[in-house]
Amino acid sequence: MAQADSRNEVAERIGYITRVQSFSACHRLHSPTLSDEVNKRIFGKCNNPNGHGHNYKVEVTVRGKIDRHTGMVMNITDLKQHIEEVIMVPLDHKNLDKDVPYFANVVSTTENVAVYIWDNMVKQLPANLLYEVKIHETDKNIVVYRGE
Numbered sequence: 001m002a003q004a005d006s007r008n009e010v011a012e013r014i015g016y017i018t019r020v021q022s023f024s025a026c027h028r029l030h031s032p033t034l035s036d037e038v039n040k041r042i043f044g045k046c047n048n049p050n051g052h053g054h055n056y057k058v059e060v061t062v063r064g065k066i067d068r069h070t071g072m073v074m075n076i077t078d079l080k081q082h083i084e085e086v087i088m089v090p091l092d093h094k095n096l097d098k099d100v101p102y103f104a105n106v107v108s109t110t111e112n113v114a115v116y117i118w119d120n121m122v123k124q125l126p127a128n129l130l131y132e133v134k135i136h137e138t139d140k141n142i143v144v145y146r147g148e
């Protein structure tokens with residue numbers, strides 16, 4: 001108890017906030033740098049020409065100092081607004097490959113969706129705040145990207 005008290009006096013504490021957002025989209029795994037045959041071999045059913053859909057669940061995590069005055073790492077209301085602009089507006093109910101220019105020549109794997117979200121989220125947030133983008137493509141397939 002004494003230890004906690006002394007730390008409160010000095011005190012820079014680091015917190016993590018995660019906001020969860022779901023979106024629905026369809027896509028096809030197909031690389032323009034590979035032949036149709038190789039695409040079919042690598043991506044199998046996910047290379048189906050007419051695509052398939054997912055209900056993606058994204059977890060956006062920020063990490064930072066807990067401000068001693070506000071008690072917040074950042075206001076979740078602001079984080080929510082960034083998520084709306086970066087995830088929901090461009091991706092929800094879209095065909096990732098056809099509606100999102102970024103994926104015209106980038107394969108729409110969940111890894112690349114995570115990179116897309118990271119790159120756009122990092123532009124909106126204060127410096128060094130974004131910690132992790134985690135995407136559940138299905139209940140069983142989960143990808144994490146930390147900007148490395």
Ligand SMILES: Nc1nc2c(c(=O)[nH]1)N=C([C@H](O)[C@H](O)COP(=O)(O)OP(=O)(O)OP(=O)(O)O)CN2
Pocket residue numbers: 029046052108109110111137138139140141
């Ligand atoms: N490294 C990656 N591999 C795969 C990705 C990906 O984004 N990165 N994506 C897919 C497909 O998009 C596909 O939709 C995954 O579907 P599926 O394997 O059917 O999903 P589940 O594992 O949840 O289904 P089960 O059949 O119940 O196992 C493929 N690979």
Ligand SMILES: [Zn+2]
Pocket residue numbers: 027046052053054
């Ligand atoms: Zn898929």
